[in-house]
Amino acid sequence: xxxxxxxxxxxxxxxxxxxxxxxxxxxxxxxxxxxxxxxxxxxxxxxxxxxxxxxxxxxxxxxxxxxxxxxxxxxxxxxxxxxxxxxxxxxxxxxxxxxxxxxxxxxxxxxxxxxxxxxxxxxxxxxxxxxxxxxxxxxxxxxxxxxxxxxxxxxxxxxxxxxxxxxxxxxxxxxxxxxxxxxxxxxxxxxxxxxxxxxxxxxxxxxxxxxxxxxxxxxxxxxxxxxxxxxxxxxxxxxxxxxxxxx
Numbered sequence: 001x002x003x004x005x006x007x008x009x010x011x012x013x014x015x016x017x018x019x020x021x022x023x024x025x026x027x028x029x030x031x032x033x034x035x036x037x038x039x040x041x042x043x044x045x046x047x048x049x050x051x052x053x054x055x056x057x058x059x060x061x062x063x064x065x066x067x068x069x070x071x072x073x074x075x076x077x078x079x080x081x082x083x084x085x086x087x088x089x090x091x092x093x094x095x096x097x098x099x100x101x102x103x104x105x106x107x108x109x110x111x112x113x114x115x116x117x118x119x120x121x122x123x124x125x126x127x128x129x130x131x132x133x134x135x136x137x138x139x140x141x142x143x144x145x146x147x148x149x150x151x152x153x154x155x156x157x158x159x160x161x162x163x164x165x166x167x168x169x170x171x172x173x174x175x176x177x178x179x180x181x182x183x184x185x186x187x188x189x190x191x192x193x194x195x196x197x198x199x200x201x202x203x204x205x206x207x208x209x210x211x212x213x214x215x216x217x218x219x220x221x222x223x224x225x226x227x228x229x230x231x232x233x234x235x236x237x238x239x240x241x242x243x244x245x246x247x
Contacts, residue, residue, distance in 0.1 A: 004230045008033030013084050015064055015123055016091035018045035020192030021142060024218035025088050028226050030056055037081055039064075039073075039123075040091070064091045064119025065111075073126050083134070086229065087127045090142045092116040092160075094198045098153040109156035116160035121167060128180070135179035140225055141168045143186040145241060165239075172238060181236045183228045188243040190216040214244035 012029050016022030018040035026036050030053055038049050039060040046059035058081050062069055074082050093115055096108040124139060131137030146154055147161035165184065172182035189212050196205030209215050221242060228237035 004232055007086075007226070007229060010034045010085040011037070011081060011083055012086035012088060013037040013039060013060075013123075013127060014088040014090055015039045015062070015119075016089075016142075017049065018042040020090075020194060021187070021190060021218045021221045022088070022090035023049070024222035025090060025225050026057070028219070028222035029086075029088075032226060032230075034086070035081075037077065037084070062123075064123050065114045067122055070119070070122035070126050073123065074130060082130070084127050084130060084137070086138045086140070087124065087131075088140045088142070088225065089120045089123060091119055091123075092142065092194075094157045094194060095200075097157050097198050100153060101155045112156040113160045113163070116157070117163040117167065120164060124171070128175075131180050132175075132178055137180045138183065138229055139171065139175075139180060140183045140185060140228065142221075143168065143184045143239075145186055145188045145243065147186055168239075172236070181233070183225075183237045184239045185221060185224055185228070185237075186239055186241045187216055187221045187224075188241075190218060190221055192218055212244070213246055216242060216244050 007029065012034050014022055014026050014036055017026050017038035026038050026049065029036050035056050037058045037060050038046050039062040040046055041061065041063050043061040046061060050057045050059040062073060064070060094112060096104045120141060141164055143164040144161040146158045147165040150158040168182055168184040175182060191209045195208040196202050199205055224240050224242055228240060231237065
């Protein structure tokens with residue numbers, strides 16, 4: 001029987017690592033013995049994460065929308081952190097979402113796409129160069145069920161996640177013989193800070209999740225990421241759709 005992949009000692013870069021699904025993935029990887037570069041815009045949250053986990057976490061303040069910062073991110077790391085074995089693209093938002101298209105300025109919608117899709121492409125390009133040279137690596141893209149099921153008020157968010165799906169599919173074809181696995185995780189409604197940030201109100205965010213019949217937790221998504229990464233290297237989870245149970 002082919003051995004499962006051992007994550008202990010691997011170096012992973014996780015974007016969107018300061019909260020929600022990204023933070024849960026950081027902890028799940030640390031539990032497996034990986035070392036994690038935790039990247040996000042909130043330096044304060046990242047510093048706290050690093051203090052809690054010591055030398056196993058390297059905090060990297062990064063706005064994935066910043067093309068120059070994304071391109072330079074590997075070179076900005078200490079030498080011992082530059083060989084990135086695993087990339088987890090978990091940065092994303094839906095600020096201003098769940099409204100009709102004309103209810104927000106165009107810049108609000110394009111910012112969602114810039115973060116969720118363009119930022120993912122930029123970070124992936126920077127990290128993939130090393131993976132291609134080593135002929136080994138894993139890239140995990142956090143998509144969404146919105147990537148195949150659009151909904152009213154989801155013009156920009158659904159468009160970004162449709163883009164993530166297409167990007168992941170094409171990237172897998174590009175890297176099919178390069179020793180790099182491309183994995184897409186597509187969760188349904190997951191309770192996190194996303195709704196609070198979308199509405200700009202903590203209570204509105206809580207009410208949104210409470211109104212749903214069932215929600216996932218960030219740890220549920222993190223578990224699926226670890227599952228996909230630990231499969232033998234000849235096996236790739238091309239897409240994994242994770243939905244809340246409906247009673």
